[in-house]
Amino acid sequence: MAGVLRSERVWVETFTGLRVEQFGRLLKAVRDRGGNGTLRGWPWSLTRAERVLIVAVYYRTSLTMRQLAPLFGISSSIVCRVIQRLGPLLALEPDSRPNDAADRLWIVDGTLLPVRDRHVGTCSRNYRLSANVQVIVDADTRLVIAAARPVPGTTADAHAWRASGLAEHCEGVTLLGDGAYLNCGMVTPHRKRPRRAQLPGEEADNAAHRAVRARVEHVIGRMNNSKILRDCRQYGDGLHHAVQAVAQMHNLALAS
Numbered sequence: 001m002a003g004v005l006r007s008e009r010v011w012v013e014t015f016t017g018l019r020v021e022q023f024g025r026l027l028k029a030v031r032d033r034g035g036n037g038t039l040r041g042w043p044w045s046l047t048r049a050e051r052v053l054i055v056a057v058y059y060r061t062s063l064t065m066r067q068l069a070p071l072f073g074i075s076s077s078i079v080c081r082v083i084q085r086l087g088p089l090l091a092l093e094p095d096s097r098p099n100d101a102a103d104r105l106w107i108v109d110g111t112l113l114p115v116r117d118r119h120v121g122t123c124s125r126n127y128r129l130s131a132n133v134q135v136i137v138d139a140d141t142r143l144v145i146a147a148a149r150p151v152p153g154t155t156a157d158a159h160a161w162r163a164s165g166l167a168e169h170c171e172g173v174t175l176l177g178d179g180a181y182l183n184c185g186m187v188t189p190h191r192k193r194p195r196r197a198q199l200p201g202e203e204a205d206n207a208a209h210r211a212v213r214a215r216v217e218h219v220i221g222r223m224n225n226s227k228i229l230r231d232c233r234q235y236g237d238g239l240h241h242a243v244q245a246v247a248q249m250h251n252l253a254l255a256s
Helices: 009-016 021-030 047-063 065-072 075-091 156-166 200-222 238-254
Strands: 103-114 128-136 142-145 174-176
Touching: 009 021, 009 047, 009 128, 021 075, 021 103, 021 238, 047 075, 047 156, 047 238, 065 200, 075 238, 103 142, 103 200, 128 156, 128 174, 128 200, 128 238, 142 238
Parallel strands: 103 174
Antiparallel strands: 103 128, 128 142
16 A cells, blocks of 8 residues: 655645655755664665655654554554654754853753653652653743653653763853752752841842743644653653654654
8 A cells, every 4th residue: 555644845744744845854864873774784665854754754653563554655564663763863963062061951841751661760840651851942942952761750850960971061161950959069949948038139049040930841842742752651761762753753842
C-alpha cells in the first residue's frame, strides 16, 4: 500500500513544527552524522527526508509504530529500525562554551517525564513512573543549551545536577536556579529562615528571579508539546534520544 505522508511542505510543517528550510538543516545534521547508511547492506525504500519525517512524527504525535507504518507504506518493523537508527542522529548539537561567558545568563531546571522503563524511572511526586531530566536554557534566546541524561524521578534536583556532569560545561557562565539548587554554585532565591524577618529588598529580588526563571519553564512546556515526552514508551536510551531530538527541533523552530 502506498504511503500517505511524504516529505512535502504541508506534511513537514504540520508534523514537525519546522519550516522546510529548518527541516533542511535537520536533514543536513543527520547526513553529516552518517544518516545515509544502508540497512544491513540493502538500500532504504524511503528517502532520507522521509525517514527523518518518520522519527519527527513519532516524537511529536507518539503514534505507535503499527499506526505509523500504513501512513508511510512500510512495515512496522521498518518503522522501528528507522527510529532506532536515526533517533540518536537527531540529537541536540553540543554548544561550545561561549567567548562572552561572563555576560551570559543560563537557567537550569529539572522536569519529570513519564516513562515506562522501570530501569530509568521511579514512582515520584507526580504519582507516575517518571525520570528527572535537567535542562539548561539561554535566558536571552530561549534556546536549549544542553539536556542531561535522565535519572530516576525520585532524585532531588541538586543531586541530579551534580550527577549530570553539566556543571563543567557551564564554567564561567552565570547560572540561575530555583531553591532546589542551594549550594550548587547558582544564583538562587533568598530563603526565609525561621524566626527571622526578611531583609529589605529580598522579596523584590525573589520576584525578579521568578520572572526570569519562568523562561525555562516556558521552554520545557513547549518541548512537552511533543507527546513522546508525555508518555515515553521507549526503553534504554530511548528517552534520552527523544529529549535530545525534541530539544534540537525546538532550537531549529526558534531559528530565524
